[in-house]
Amino acid sequence: MSLIQVPRRSLSRRQFLQISGLSGMGLLLSGCGTSLLESEVGTIFEPLNESVQSLLLNPQKPIPEFPLSAIEPKALLINTFNLTPEINWDEFRLTIDGAVNNPLSLSMAEIQKMPLTSMVIRHVCVEGWAAIVQWGGVQLRSLVALAQPKADARYVYFQSADGYSESWDIASALHPQTLMAYQKNGERLPVENGAPLRLAAPIKLGYKQSKWVTKITLRNQLLDTRGYWEDQGYEWFGGL
Numbered sequence: 516m517s518l519i520q521v522p523r524r525s526l527s528r529r530q531f532l533q534i535s536g537l538s539g540m541g542l543l544l545s546g547c548g549t550s551l552l553e554s555e556v557g558t559i560f561e562p563l564n565e566s567v568q569s570l571l572l573n574p575q576k577p578i579p580e581f582p583l584s585a586i587e588p589k590a591l592l593i594n595t596f597n598l599t600p601e602i603n604w605d606e607f608r609l610t611i612d613g614a615v616n617n618p619l620s621l622s623m624a625e626i627q628k629m630p631l632t633s634m635v636i637r638h639v640c641v642e643g644w645a646a647i648v649q650w651g652g653v654q655l656r657s658l659v660a661l662a663q664p665k666a667d668a669r670y671v672y673f674q675s676a677d678g679y680s681e682s683w684d685i686a687s688a689l690h691p692q693t694l695m696a697y698q699k700n701g702e703r704l705p706v707e708n709g710a711p712l713r714l715a716a717p718i719k720l721g722y723k724q725s726k727w728v729t730k731i732t733l734r735n736q737l738l739d740t741r742g743y744w745e746d747q748g749y750e751w752f753g754g755l
């Protein structure tokens with residue numbers, strides 16, 4: 516437990532604008548901060564409210580978090596429906612492709628060089644249990660920004676090494692507390708919980724939070740396949 520002193524850090528607005536290639540627009544927005552211009556910009560952005568660019572520029576409101584003292588170290592039950600894949604951290608690569616201008620393949624070393632975000636949130640499984648957990652990892656929005664999403668990207672698909680799959684709406688994927696986590700309760704993410712990389716977010720039910728994610732694909736529409744449980748009748752949005 517003593518290892519959990521992870522500072523909460525995330526990309527500054529400026530860093531985001533730099534990596535997402537939107538710095539020109541950032542200068543425009545921050546350089547002329549009169550209320551008149553802001554309201555004009557607001558109007559221009561209004562019809563595109565769900566667009567990737569708008570979501571990257573205007574992070575959604577964070578969900579309140581719990582103090583470290585609220586963590587329930589034994590409450591997170593392992594819920595795995597297939598064989599647990601053993602992935603070598605040094606050989607692992609995360610692919611980001613689809614509706615992006617800059618497809619990526621990143622090693623864990625590269626991912627861990629990006630700013631670390633830590634959060635203490637409640638994980639809720641539809642099977643009737645919940646657990647307060649600390650997750651540490653990289654914001655999915657910073658990975659998506661690096662891949663330079665195309666303007667028409669609206670959904671994000673996650674492929675896992677155990678054959679599990681998921682799809683999310685772009686707004687939820689770009690929420691500031693949607694992480695690709697590689698730490699749990701202050702320790703390196705255990706293999707049963709999805710190492711090296713899993714989804715973690717306070718805005719979606721447990722089954723949306725894919726473990727052992729190897730590939731993230733942006734799409735402009737949903738496919739017939741929406742996810743492991745969704746294809747068996749579970750609700751797709753899975754919001755909390």
Ligand SMILES: Nc1nc2c(c(=O)[nH]1)N[C@H]1C(S)=C(S)[C@@H](COP(=O)(O)O)O[C@H]1N2
Nearest residue numbers: 592593594595596640675679708721724726
């Ligand atoms: N790849 C993969 N991800 C998965 C699952 C799975 O079986 N495979 N189970 C889901 C369900 S239903 C839940 S509640 C959480 C459980 O996470 P945990 O095993 O780390 O507690 O993982 C989700 N992500």
Ligand SMILES: [Mo]
Nearest residue numbers: 640641721722
């Ligand atoms: Mo679950």
